[in-house]
Amino acid sequence: MVDRYRLGLLVLVVALGVALIANAGTTTGEPDPEVLVEKAVDSMENQSIDAIHTQRITRPGGEITQTVHVQQHRSAGQYIEVVGESGEIQQQLAFNDSVILQRNSNGELVQYAGPGEYLFDEFSTLGAAPEEVLENYDGDFEGTATVSGRESYVVSLSPPKETTAAVTLGIHAGNVNYELPLHEAKKTEWYLSEETWWIDKETFYPIKQTVTWTDKDEKTIATATREYEKLEVGFGTRDLPFTARLPSETELDSSAKDTVTGRNADSNKTNTPPETESDNTTKSADTEPDDTTGSANSKETDSSQRAVYEPTVFETRAGVNVSVPFQLPTLTMPSIYTFNRGIVQSHARNHSVMLLYSKNGTDETLAVEIVNSERSLFQYSLVIHSESVSGFDGEVVITNSGTEVVRECNGRTYRVRGPPDAETLIQVTESMQC
Incomplete structure (x- = not known):
């Protein structure tokens, strides 16, 4: 009887050990980076946002900085303001599907009916497409940090190491999604993006992202940072102000179109x-x-x-x-x-x-x-x-x-x-x- 009892205890201990190994990410008190990235991708792809972010791109030719006010509603449309250094609005754009409206320097409305997918990339992810990150990138939990007053999880993301993998820069522009390969034609040189996401603890939306593009020898080609000074996730259509600023197509006066x-x-x-x-x-x-x-x-x-x-x-x-x-x-x-x-x-x-x-x-x-x-x-x-x-x-x-x-x-x-x-x-x- 004692031997059976000891055998049962041994089986129980082994089973618990296996369970602990399988769930090491949660038993150590650290969140699973894969789960965090899944929630972040879901938030980026399915949530409406009202946000102000500053983006900086540094490359061999110099640095460019731009502050943008973005409102993106999954069903009602998108609105964008490009903000100057002194806070003035340099550009206003609003669009829903193929209807794109802009105020020109005279305050008149201009309607676009053309290549919107080439004009708007402020709604894009900063580095690789979220689906690409989710499927191919390895994530490591780096700890927590505060960004613009928000508590966040910090996750570093590394691209696949195989040189045959197609690492891409993803662009979501308007309602068109692109997966754009970042490599030289003959596959003699590859451009990979190492990324870090600061994922908001409350909404799981990345409130800061950094990307470092490197070649196969890990030489840095360019870096980019996008940080949100303001971020409201999941707001309703009643909160969209652009409908009052830029009327819909049916409201346009023919003299202003x-x-x-x-x-x-x-x-x-x-x-x-x-x-x-x-x-x-x-x-x-x-x-x-x-x-x-x-x-x-x-x-x-x-x-x-x-x-x-x-x-x-x-x-x-x-x-x-x-x-x-x-x-x-x-x-x-x-x-x-x-x-x-x-x-x-x-x-x-x-x-x-x-x-x-x-x-x-x-x-x-x-x-x-x-x-x-x-x-x-x-x-x-x-x-x-x-x-x-x-x-x-x-x-x-x-x-x-x-x-x-x-x-x-x-x-x-x-x-x-x-x-x-x-x-x-x-x-x-x-x-x-x-």
Whole structure:
């Protein structure tokens, strides 16, 4: 009987030991970093926020700092204010789905109906996409800290060590999600992001994030920090003030709305590329009735110290082609991508064309930009790093909004960007013969 009792005790002790080992993260009093990251990702993806954050990016070319007031409601829309050093509002933007509104320097409302996914990255995560972190990154609990008066859990995050893994910089812009590979085309050099999250104990929203981008030799390429001075999580639609500041599309007075339509496709131009669909141009659904004056209307507005011009949206390549004074290049596009729409911005003799191709069955987009001047009329991104590629007369450029391949040819600049790996972007760029 005693032996059976001792045997039972031994079994119980072994079972308890196994349980203690399996739950070491909780028995030591430390929270499980994996659970913390899961809750943080859920909060970022599903909670509405009213927040003010300051973001600093340091790279070899210097440092940039920007303070932004962000209001993001999952169903009602988003609002953004860019705040200057002395507290003045430099830019106001509000949008819901494809309807984007902005006040220009004269206080007039300007409606955008174009490439919102390339204009707004203030709603993005700072480093890797949350899903990428959750699936591939290793987390370590570093302790607790106070940030802007809030108690937080500190978790350090390390990317996968395998050089074959696709580490990405995730961007959530508007309602479009991008997974943008951060590596050189031939896989000779990789750009990985070491991250630290300060996760609010109450809401589990990261109230501070730091990212350090390093190459395969662990040399620092760039660093970034985003810290929230104000953060309200889970507020209701009744608390959204932007509806009072910038009215909805139906409330816009026609005199204050910039109309943007495509040039008539029945123009006598004949430079239609061989891979076009129909010759009918289609204006955006968010524009005023037809304007067939022969050119797209453009109103210059003040945006972050840079001129922004109203885009013209086309549903066919043929429509794009007849609206600009040069021939669109023939592209060899991966078979899984189909033409979605084209966007043209023109001012004087400067023309910028954006051709958007969608991956079949997804929201993933590959973009091709053609510019006939020194600069693009589309808003540019902050360059973090650029890399020349042997055997290719262009370069891979890593920006704060993703990866793009840039090539200059016959007085034009070509930019190809999107979720595919840089090697695919290079192949698309090379297909545009000089």
